[in-house]
Amino acid sequence: MTEALLSVRDLVHEFRTNTGVVHAVSGVSFDVRPGETLGIVGETGSGKSTLARSVLQAPRPTSGEVTFRGTDLTTLRGARLLAARRHLQMVFQDPFGSLDPKWAVRDLVEEPLIAYKTGSKNERRERVDEVLELVGLDPASHGRRRPRELSGGQAQRVAIARAIALNPALIICDEAVSSLDVLIQAQVLNLFERLRAELGLSYLFIAHDLALVKQVSDRVAVMYLGRLCEAGPGDSVYTEPLHPYTRALLDSVPSTDNPTKRAPATISGEPPSPVDPPSGCRFRTRCPRAQEVCAAEQPPMRELAAGHTVACHFPLASQSAARTTARSDKKIGETP
Amino acid sequence: MTEPLLQVEDLRVAFPDRGRELHAVDGVSYCVYAGQTLAVVGESGSGKTVSSRAVMGLLPPAAVITGSARFQGIQLIGLTDDQLRAHRGADVAMVFQDPSRSLNPTMRIGSQIAEAVRAHQRVAKSQAGQRAVELLRLVRMPLPERRCTEYPHQLSGGMRQRVMIAIALACRPKLLIADEATTALDVTTQAQIMELLLELQAELGMALMLISHDLGLAASYADEVIVMYAGRIVEQAPATRLFSQVRMPYTQALLEAIPRLERPAHSPLPVVGGRPPDLSALPAGCSFAPRCRHAAADCRASEPPLAEHEPGHRWACWHPVGRGGSRGMGRPGQEGSAA
Numbered sequence: 289m290t291e292a293l294l295s296v297r298d299l300v301h302e303f304r305t306n307t308g309v310v311h312a313v314s315g316v317s318f319d320v321r322p323g324e325t326l327g328i329v330g331e332t333g334s335g336k337s338t339l340a341r342s343v344l345q346a347p348r349p350t351s352g353e354v355t356f357r358g359t360d361l362t363t364l365r366g367a368r369l370l371a372a373r374r375h376l377q378m379v380f381q382d383p384f385g386s387l388d389p390k391w392a393v394r395d396l397v398e399e400p401l402i403a404y405k406t407g408s409k410n411e412r413r414e415r416v417d418e419v420l421e422l423v424g425l426d427p428a429s430h431g432r433r434r435p436r437e438l439s440g441g442q443a444q445r446v447a448i449a450r451a452i453a454l455n456p457a458l459i460i461c462d463e464a465v466s467s468l469d470v471l472i473q474a475q476v477l478n479l480f481e482r483l484r485a486e487l488g489l490s491y492l493f494i495a496h497d498l499a500l501v502k503q504v505s506d507r508v509a510v511m512y513l514g515r516l517c518e519a520g521p522g523d524s525v526y527t528e529p530l531h532p533y534t535r536a537l538l539d540s541v542p543s544t545d546n547p548t549k550r551a552p553a554t555i556s557g558e559p560p561s562p563v564d565p566p567s568g569c570r571f572r573t574r575c576p577r578a579q580e581v582c583a584a585e586q587p588p589m590r591e592l593a594a595g596h597t598v599a600c601h602f603p604l605a606s607q608s609a610a611r612t613t614a615r616s617d618k619k620i621g622e623t624p
Numbered sequence: 625m626t627e628p629l630l631q632v633e634d635l636r637v638a639f640p641d642r643g644r645e646l647h648a649v650d651g652v653s654y655c656v657y658a659g660q661t662l663a664v665v666g667e668s669g670s671g672k673t674v675s676s677r678a679v680m681g682l683l684p685p686a687a688v689i690t691g692s693a694r695f696q697g698i699q700l701i702g703l704t705d706d707q708l709r710a711h712r713g714a715d716v717a718m719v720f721q722d723p724s725r726s727l728n729p730t731m732r733i734g735s736q737i738a739e740a741v742r743a744h745q746r747v748a749k750s751q752a753g754q755r756a757v758e759l760l761r762l763v764r765m766p767l768p769e770r771r772c773t774e775y776p777h778q779l780s781g782g783m784r785q786r787v788m789i790a791i792a793l794a795c796r797p798k799l800l801i802a803d804e805a806t807t808a809l810d811v812t813t814q815a816q817i818m819e820l821l822l823e824l825q826a827e828l829g830m831a832l833m834l835i836s837h838d839l840g841l842a843a844s845y846a847d848e849v850i851v852m853y854a855g856r857i858v859e860q861a862p863a864t865r866l867f868s869q870v871r872m873p874y875t876q877a878l879l880e881a882i883p884r885l886e887r888p889a890h891s892p893l894p895v896v897g898g899r900p901p902d903l904s905a906l907p908a909g910c911s912f913a914p915r916c917r918h919a920a921a922d923c924r925a926s927e928p929p930l931a932e933h934e935p936g937h938r939w940a941c942w943h944p945v946g947r948g949g950s951r952g953m954g955r956p957g958q959e960g961s962a963a
Contacts, residue, residue: 331810332781439899469667469837474881474893481890496810503883504890522889540815542844544867544879545886555812557766558780 292319292355293490294343294376294458299352301335301342308563312338313349314514314570317589320458325484325491327505327522329498329537333559335514336494340462343492344378345369357457374404377451381463383443387435393420394431397449404454419449422486423479441472445479452483460492465500473500480504498541502526507595510534513559513570516589520596530598533571569601577602627697628655629799629831630679630716635691635701637671637678644904648674650855651691653930656799656831661822663834663846663863665878669900671855672835676801680716681708695799713744717792721804723784727776733760733787734772740794759790764820782813789820796828803835818845839878843867851875854901854911857930861937871937871944874912910941918943 301313312335320326330336342349345361354361359372380386387396394416401412417427423445425431435443444464451459461480465473481504483489495501501508502522509519510531518531529535536555555574560566566573572582579602587599637649649671656662666672677683679693679700693700695715700708720726728736737756741747747755753772760768763786776784785805792800802821806814822845825832834846842849842863849866851859851874859872870876880894898915901907907914913923922942930940 331812441899470839470878470881471667471896472899474883474895475897477883478892478895481892497883498811499883499885499887502885502889503887503893506889526885536812538885540811541885542815542818542838542840543884543886544839544843544882545884556816558782558813 294320295355297353300350327501327508328494330511334511375457377456378460379464383447423449458490530603630656633692638688661832663842666852670852714795716799717797718801719805723788740791744795799831801833859939871939
């Protein structure tokens with residue numbers, strides 16, 4: 289199997305606040321392979337946005353390794369980190385928040401090229417035209433506009449154009465389409481897919497919407513209170529979830545396919561504070577299957593079906609899991 | 625048929641905007657019945673929020689409102705703010721998207737609920753405080769006595785929304801309007817709040833109006849669904865019918881564009897080009913025609929009326945989809961148009 293493009297190991301990110309230490313990310317490991325989209329699903333406070341920034345080293349994680357194209361970013365400083373990050377870009381939720389309102393679209397897209405001293409003025413101009421066309425904007429008419437003269441969908445396209453201008457290998461999308469209306473969201477999702485095929489991009493696609501993540505992802509990881517609880521191929525995670533939390537999430541999604549289905553509130557209560565997370569399994573305080581051992585021991589990630597891992601002492605029965613007799617303690621995405 | 629609780633007829637709302645008129649709501653008629661859950665769905669700018677705020681008298685003074693909105697026979701449009709205050713809260717209450725902006729950050733939860741109680745009922749302070757605890761218990765808030773002594777920032781988003789619902793229920797309204805009330809919440813919390821709203825609706829016999837951009841939410845929780853586009857109602861049907869026998873191409877486009885759990889990964893989403901029309905210069909004919917793949921000359925010439933074409937199913941379209949023998953809507957993805 290091919291080498292991972294991005295390999296994250298035991299990533300920990302903690303913040304000191306007045307009320308104590310926030311355990312935002314507590315030992316997360318995963319791989320993103322070239323050309324692959326890894327989706328990360330999590331609710332508010334799961335630490336998914338902190339995870340995204342941590343990978344970019346902005347700010348730096350408390351501990352752990354972030355190996356991107358063979359180099360551990362956590363060991364790099366200054367110009368060398370900047371150079372490594374050139375191939376690792378990010379698209380945020382609010383396009384207007386990430387675009388300087390005083391700049392014209394052309395200048396916004398050219399900025400990363402200037403920052404990385406790429407090409408001559410003419411070459412940069414050509415590149416700006418090229419990427420604007422790639423994201424479906426007209427360089428002539430949209431290029432001169434300011435962000436406020438754009439719709440939300442157009443502004444997000446500009447943010448994507450900025451991200452792809454430097455020919456990155458991996459784009460981290462943090463709720464990148466969550467604020468868009470349905471019809472525009474579909475256009476931008478299709479754009480992400482097209483760019484992936486045309487430019488051979490990989491994505492780390494982070495969102496709270498399960499259906500959205502499924503749409504674009506090859507593999508999906510589910511995050512709860514700073515830890516991954518399950519990861520695997522999208523199809524198996526969604527159709528045969530192994531973790532009770534994933535099951536609860538899936539049951540909570542209202543659907544147009546089955547209008548009579550009333551989402552049963554399968555779990556009660558709300559996530560505990562990341563300042564004082566529960567011992568053992570962090571989901572145990574809301575889990576219908578929790579036993580004593582769940583408070584005593586943190587369940588290790590283990591592979592129960594092909595490429596499908598779960599961190600649970602009492603995983604849900606699954607057909608493919610039942611077939612797998614050998615249980616091994618594997619990290620997500622680790623190749624056998 | 626029983627009398628409607630709220631009957632809205634030909635409601636129009638226009639905002640002056642730099643010498644032009646923005647037609648945010650353009651001739652909307654619907655009824656809400658006691659005990660019913662009605663969902664109004666649409667994208668940003670469809671007029672779903674403006675139409676409900678017009679009924680409640682919650683629009684800025686510059687808004688020009690015409691038409692009729694009768695609550696139990698009483699005309700609400702044209703009433704002064706003072707006259708409306710008698711209906712707000714007691715007859716119709718609203719819950720909004722962002723509870724942290726609706727709550728006073730410097731006031732304890734209990735006092736805020738008690739204030740809402742005393743705004744409409746002559747009760748002693750201590751009694752209102754007692755009522756606050758009861759209301760928090762009604763919205764299934766754990767440890768209601770303790771929560772009363774806390775401030776909004778000490779509560780999670782889901783708990784703050786429960787407080788907003790408690791305040792909305794303080795005067796036992798006959799109609800509760802939830803305007804994107806669960807949009808900012810996580811799915812698991814959303815499921816809890818929606819279950820709560822339906823339970824309370826059954827307990828109190830309220831009508832519930834869900835205003836949302838989320839068709840899945842409407843499908844799962846509403847009895848009746850209204851779809852709005854560019855200030856007009858374009859389709860209305862019982863939830864079970866609308867999603868299996870969609871007629872209006874706009875509703876169909878919305879349904880197809882939503883990523884859904886049942887759809888295989890990486891399948892291209894059928895998309896509609898263009899953007900909603902400028903509300904100050906609506907096109908002649910159907911507002912969706914410029915983006916519609918079924919549009920013909922008649923669609924651009926005259927506006928299709930919203931009429932009941934099949935029992936209980938209204939739509940405004942000259943060329944409805946899915947009629948004539950074939951079952952339901954076309955399979956999503958088959959008629960995918962270019963991005």
